[in-house]
Amino acid sequence: MSVAIRVIPCLDVDAGRVVKGVNFENLADAGDPVELAKHYGDSGADELIFLDITASSANRETTIEMVKRTADVLFIPLTVGGGVRTVDDVDALLRAGADKVGINTAGLANPDLISLAASRFGDQCIVVSVDVRRSSSAPSGFEATTHGGRKSSGKDALEWIIEAAQRGAGEVLLNSMDADGTKNGYDLELIARVREVVDIPLIASGGAGKLSDFAPAVSAGANAVLAASVFHFMELSIAQVKDELRSTGIEVR
């Protein structure tokens, strides 16, 4: 008996609509996050992540409404990240029905946000989301970036993840900007390095392209594996990924 490795699809949403090539033929509206969330819940996803890429803060209300409608039909955990800047933003998302909230750029700029949110709402609902890029100027060889990997935050990624965990983050969403989009597999070295320095759950993200990519991420130390496009384009199904993990002796639901 042990906790299952989680398989998590991630949806990018903009102003309440799913973007970046979701392609399901059997859905009436493939851009509707609520319908897609239900589809993934029924398909055996262990959790779901919404990444809100809405540029305008005027659209935050749209995001909140979308989270409410999703929480009404989804009975698995929902994490919402993207554009979370204040404790009030965290509060609004949790009240709308998110179970966990991802904090990324705003945490790098203002680390107290992690501490404040964790002490008010509990460690278990604060996810530190880090976009990591290899860099020879960072002491560990990995730096935390902003703007989707285009800008350096000036912080060493491993040092930042250690700090965020100490401040109360209950989970780390580890996005490899080097592996993202390559479909060449997760950055196993990065996963292993982070696993060595923190004992909070670790979600591996970036690089999944084929069935054989998932088990090595778990062996390297991931507690959950995230993917986006391979699921959205039906190149792989949640069930296939779980069967593959199971065949290598990894416990899944």
Next chain:
Amino acid sequence: MTSVVILDYGSGNVRSAQRAVETTGATVSISADFDEAMNCDALLVPGVGAFASCMAGLKNVRGDQIIGRRLAGSRPVLGICVGMQVLFEKSTEHAESGFHAGLNEWPGTVDQLTAPVLPHMGWNNVSCAPQSQMFTGIADERFYFVHSYAARNWELDPHEKLAAPKVSWSNHGENFVAAVENGPLWATQFHPEKSGDAGLTLLANWIAAIK
């Protein structure tokens, strides 16, 4: 129709719990009103965050009295996650010296689990108590946990005049109490409202046991 109140004392995501219990056909409201919480057929006590802040929030709405009086009158109560933990005697969570007092419905201490990765976050199995009503039809399913503390022992001594509580267990680094069925008082350390179809079945089993 069964009426359910989710006790609203400032604890996290109660919206999901409401929608999940509604799938059983019950009418569900979220309320901190003393009379509503006393009068409903079944009371759900949610709970996320730290033990001490949950206890403080409960007492603010006289939740301790509501739970105590309902149980004295054999009226059903279901505690979820920290809503289960507060039913024990005490917790060592964030207690620099000693412990924070709980509602003491059951003896025992809620302690941090010893495990390589904390929080215990994700879907885990449960070793169901024999003749469990709660797990009817779902004994082999996994349920969604997210917590770092738990009751690692069940310390209530058997009593010849009282029906024995049904205690179900899980394991993360070590064994801990995953669920309890004790007359009108039921509790789960996991989140049935986040445990997919298995969780909805568990809630339906709770409502069915009330009738």
